[in-house]
Amino acid sequence: MSSPSVALVGLDCVFPGAPGPDAYWDLLMRGGDATGEQPGPRRFGPGYETPVRGGFIDDADVFDNDFFTVSPREAAAMDPQQRLLLQCAWRALEDSGRSPRSLAGGDTGVFVGMMGSEWGQLHLGDYGRVTPQLGAGSSAGMAANRISYHLDLKGPSLSVDTACSSSLVAVHLAVNSLLSGECGTALAGGVNLVLTPALGLVYAQMGLASPDGRCRPFSADANGIARSDGVGVVVLRRLEDALADGQRVYAVIRGTAVNQDGRSNGVTAPNRHSQREVVAAAYRRAGVTPGQVRFVEAHGTGTALGDVIECGALGEVHGVPREEPCAIGSVKGNLGHTEGASGIAGLIKVALALHHRIVPASRYADRENPQLRLAERGLALLKAPVRLPAGEVVAGVSSFGMGGTNAHAVLAAAPRTARGGRRRAAAAPAGVFTLSADTPEALRRNLAAQAEAVAARPRGDAAALCWTSNRVKTGLPYRAAFTATDTVELAAALRAAAEDGRLAAGIADRAWRPPVIGFLFTGQGVQEPGMTAALYRQSPLYRRRLDEADAALAPHLGGSVRDLLLGGDPALHRTRWAQPALFAVGHALAATLTGLGAGPHVVLGHSVGEFAAAVAAGVLTLEEAARLVAERARLMDALPEGGGMLSVRAGREEVEEFLTAGPGVSLAAVNGPQNTVLSGGLAELERVAGVLRGRGVHCRAVGVSHAFHSPLMDPVLEPLAAAAAGIAPAAPRIPVASTRYGRLLADEPMDGAYWAGQAAGPVLFADALADLVARTAPTALVEIGPAPQLIQLAGRSGLADGIRLLHPSPGRDATARDLAETVAALYRSGLEPQWDELYEPVWRTTERLPPYAFSTEHRFWHAGAARPLVSPGPAASPASSPASSSPASSSPAASPAGAAAGPVPAPAEGGGSDGSDGSADPVLAAVVGAVVEVGEYAPERVDRNSRFYEDLGFDSVMIMQLKDRIETSLPQAGGIAVQQLLPALRSVGTLADFVGEWISVGVRP
Structure with missing residues (x-):
């Protein structure tokens, strides 16, 4: 009997030649080769000038640090693997049909596989330039913790290093955590970046490196490993929970297993028996037999010894009577070996194959290695893509670590769900398409991305797209919302807003807090008669x-x-x-x-x-x-x-003379400074109206x-x-x-x-x-x-x-669209509506939307092992700032006026400033300068109104560094305890006011 299953409900990845899941699938289906020569900025530098061939991600240095509220100094100190994972995790959660912000504070777990930190090898050896940011930024253990911290996820959070099997082991741990009830949602993934030649040299000395930088799994031409970059994250939930929430399911993980080679013929040598046992154990847990498994994404490194041992192990399991052989392949033939990310690369490939119901061809299958004896072992390489039959299809994924930790996962096609046909109506229901971003510029960028994607769809109803956007594209401060009934109308609205340089009023607001x-x-x-009739027909809730x-x-x-x-x-x-x-x-x-x-x-x-x-x-x-x-x-x-009412465009005092104590003319309503209503007999009201009209006062009989x-x-x-x-x-x-x-x-x-x-x-x-x-x-x-x-x-x-x-409901002909417009306006003002109630259940189906378009403006990269990344200690000059190519930190931060060492006179009335940049207040100028130095911000980014946590990403370490720098610039401020400082850290201005008051009062410990 099979154990409970886990649904794969969201995914994202970046691999060589494939900057997203769609590009990855395209690469696989066309059998592309994404390997190439090492890009110039990635050259290893002095001591190893020879260009290396492998698989390299474009723009691995790009990071939208502002989105995650990471200061430029910290971003420059972070291992780029951590930065890639952050953005990938966000996009994967969006792909699962949920806003990442909706998971904040919950029990979502994060499990990341990666092989050490070459970034740390590059930078932690220069002891004079070690900083807390570099220490945290170089820790492999922080890779998962970064995601949990920035997304406020409170389930298990851990990084795994089992060499090349790391990310599939992470998936195994995530699955077990879900099934044990430890978490309700799990992010599992892996990452790898080739930053030094060290591991390549190890492979070469072991005889495992491919001389031409290509992996050829199971080919007669296989000649070794080619190292590659890659990052991938999947979102997992218990199957019953995913189905209950109506999430799209790419595939179902039926079972996983992990084991170890133990003492074999070398700590780095593969063990055929252990590989066979881990596959068999996964099948037992999944409740499937080898004959049910249609294809296996093998580890398949393209090394002579590794391919032979793996095929032998697979043959021992799958060499059973069956109608057709079990297909095998390895994505390493397209990408190279992504090492710590190789397991997640294979898992995503299998999930996409089950989702699209087609298995890509095996690259290099045209020259099968005869020593593998695939046919007699019940195995086959696919020379062309193979369509999968309807119904359940089972597949496997293997990943083996160089130290002997083996992992295997069993996946099955998603169960068919009854989604009910959409009713045809005279008019499509109006939905509200929502979008949010962290800045106006980011909102415009994402408007353009969504407009392009919607315009590429066939014309059709927009309600399901709108409902999906309500679940996914919310939670960030700058908001846009558009009512639409079809995709053509929606695409036009998105495009017009994206092309509006000012982001017109009513389209995008800064939602600081919910509306009152x-x-x-x-x-x-x-x-x-007939009022709200159209709304009654169109809105089930009304x-x-x-x-x-x-x-x-x-x-x-x-x-x-x-x-x-x-x-x-x-x-x-x-x-x-x-x-x-x-x-x-x-x-x-x-x-x-x-x-x-x-x-x-x-x-x-x-x-x-x-x-x-x-x-x-x-x-x-x-x-x-x-x-x-x-x-x-x-x-x-x-x-x-016989009575009536008269609306008068005049103030209360102007009609006072016409009011009587008893029946006659009475004051019926005071509706405004120049709007009153009189009530009484018709004759009396007509007389009053005549007098007022003679004075030029507008009067109108009310229809009562x-x-x-x-x-x-x-x-x-x-x-x-x-x-x-x-x-x-x-x-x-x-x-x-x-x-x-x-x-x-x-x-x-x-x-x-x-x-x-x-x-x-x-x-x-x-x-x-x-x-x-x-x-x-x-x-x-x-x-x-x-x-x-x-x-x-x-x-x-x-x-x-x-x-x-x-x-x-503005008038007799008001429709559900008018209701939707009201909800859209309140959403832009900061409301978080109960969106489901706007749509009938038939329209509450998840549609795929483009992921969040992060900024590509900032780049953070090292210029070689000898070049410093961060400034030395707290007393260091800003002149020794990180060597980053980010516009915000590509050049040393200039010390603003007043930030130089030496006494600064206290302002006459404590803190305060006439200029937000500190030009009129030396204390504010010193605080701004300290903030610029600690965070490595461009000076123009910091002013009196900048908030330490929300805008500048300060944490406890940065606060200590900030205190040291303020005391260096303002010796009179010495003696302030951190506990005294904390309440003032609402903004740069409030801190400057506190420091100025401290100086003016002359408090000393």
């Missing part, structure tokens, strides 16, 4: 919420307000139906947004809109509010007609049947209060801005007396809005109603800049 959202619930007067409101109202109305509303019945204008319809729409819109994760932090309701606001705030239940609204509408509808919010409502007050008598309102869960009182509620209950007074008294909307804004500081005001009314009033009320005014 205020809901404004519209009152009577904006209702119209449909569900409107249905529940209708169900709550129906027992009290004697009919369906939903059917009346959607049917376009003009009876909707009657108060009996208008108020319940507005309540139903308000509740449905508010509940829909809340279900999308865009719920309110404060609510305000205009007149009848306060009932839906009370439900949103948790004061009333839906059923309680529905009963009160229905009773209010019935009572008001039964009043004699009664004189609401006037003494003419007195007959309904007592029965309305009685209807609410049995209700015990709860305390609000969120603040409620009361338009009855014109302010946020304090301890006043929204009981029967409240609702009676609310029906008769004026609506103090402007006052309530002003108090809401002053006391809750909203960043977005969302109108909850069927037409834009309150946000227009809010827009004319003199709101502070930066408050977004949004409306998910």
